[in-house]
Amino acid sequence: xxxxxxxxxxxxxxxxxxxxxxxxxxxxxxxxxxxxxxxxxxxxxxxxxxxxxxxxxxxxxxxxxxxxxxxxxxxxxxxxxxxxxxxxxxxxxxxxxxxxxxxxxxxxxxxxxxxxxxxxxxxxxxxxxxxxxxxxxxxxxxxxxxxxxxxxxxxxxxxxxxxxxxxxxxxxxxxxxxxxxxxxxxxxxxxxxxxxxxxxxxxxxxxxxxxxxxxxxxxxxxxxxxxxxxxxxxxxxxxxxxxxxxxxxxxxxxxxxxxxxxxxxxxxxxxxxxxxxxxxxxxxxxxxxxxxxxxxxxxxxxxxxxxxx
Numbered sequence: 001x002x003x004x005x006x007x008x009x010x011x012x013x014x015x016x017x018x019x020x021x022x023x024x025x026x027x028x029x030x031x032x033x034x035x036x037x038x039x040x041x042x043x044x045x046x047x048x049x050x051x052x053x054x055x056x057x058x059x060x061x062x063x064x065x066x067x068x069x070x071x072x073x074x075x076x077x078x079x080x081x082x083x084x085x086x087x088x089x090x091x092x093x094x095x096x097x098x099x100x101x102x103x104x105x106x107x108x109x110x111x112x113x114x115x116x117x118x119x120x121x122x123x124x125x126x127x128x129x130x131x132x133x134x135x136x137x138x139x140x141x142x143x144x145x146x147x148x149x150x151x152x153x154x155x156x157x158x159x160x161x162x163x164x165x166x167x168x169x170x171x172x173x174x175x176x177x178x179x180x181x182x183x184x185x186x187x188x189x190x191x192x193x194x195x196x197x198x199x200x201x202x203x204x205x206x207x208x209x210x211x212x213x214x215x216x217x218x219x220x221x222x223x224x225x226x227x228x229x230x231x232x233x234x235x236x237x238x239x240x241x242x243x244x245x246x247x248x249x250x251x252x253x254x255x256x257x258x259x260x261x262x263x264x265x266x267x268x269x270x271x272x273x274x275x276x277x278x279x280x281x282x283x284x285x286x287x288x289x290x291x292x293x294x295x296x297x298x299x300x301x302x303x304x305x306x307x308x309x
Contacts, residue, residue: 003031004059007041011058032057040064062094062104065121080273083108083116084126085194086222087260088243089157089290089298098280102273107221109192111141114263118145123274125263126156128194132201137259143307150266153305154278157260160295161195163253164227164238164245171236173253177206179237186215187226187235194258195223195239224248242295259300266306278302 018025035041045056082105094105110127117125131140189196226238231248245252281302290298
């Protein structure tokens with residue numbers, strides 16, 4: 001665990017790890033190789049120093065969630081951890097260019113993101129959950145999951161979702177019901193994601209039996225993974241963001257616009273790390289970059305909704 005925390009913070013050699021934890025290099029090497037075999041770290045670089053080859057290792061991700069959150073070593077680096085529904089603006093926000101490593105984001109789905117924050121496994125949730133009773137995004141879910149805590153909801157962007165189809169839309173699909181009627185093979189999304197919840201509501205609304213929907217059990221975690229399935233001919237249709245269709249030069253049938261928010265407890269919102277992150281949202285460079293993503297509208301970016309107990 002200690003080795004992994006150090007490698008999450010920055011790359012290390014076996015020798016520098018040994019110095020950091022006061023262990024013999026042979027002992028350190030044994031554990032690093034075990035972490036490498038598990039896929040948690042990898043050999044990032046080899047360089048020759050005098051008469052020997054120095055190996056430099058780094059963690060395979062920015063952070064890991066197992067049954068507890070493993071953060072970077074805070075003696076070297078302090079970062080926020082977000083559980084998010086897949087979003088290209090979040091990817092941009094978490095990039096070194098924008099946050100300088102201050103945000104580590106892992107894709108879990110909208111509902112699981114909020115639950116992860118509730119359980120203390122993440123600082124921030126990224127979600128786009130529609131409450132059909134009120135027509136409001138995210139706020140009703142945040143109120144339900146945090147009845148005993150003040151919560152801040154910060155809008156990241158509005159984005160367009162629709163049907164991702166093959167170039168030229170050869171099946172002539174115009175809406176989701178039409179895709180099901182034509183027995184189009186679906187690239188479905190992971191349970192708990194906002195898109196999956198929309199899909200299941202629509203299937204219920206049109207009275208479709210999920211056991212007869214081709215591809216319903218074929219689940220991917222991101223919009224780009226769903227688009228990739230359509231691009232490879234493994235699916236005929238996916239529900240996803242316009243930008244994912246554009247990335248693979250696919251057809252796109254617009255369906256609706258939605259609001260994507262960042263949700264966090266008020267005590268997290270008031271930290272210096274979040275202040276720096278919010279400041280990024282108000283920069284011209286970040287807003288321009290998000291505006292350049294197809295189907296994204298940053299006009300409401302940075303709008304805040306404070307939910308108090």
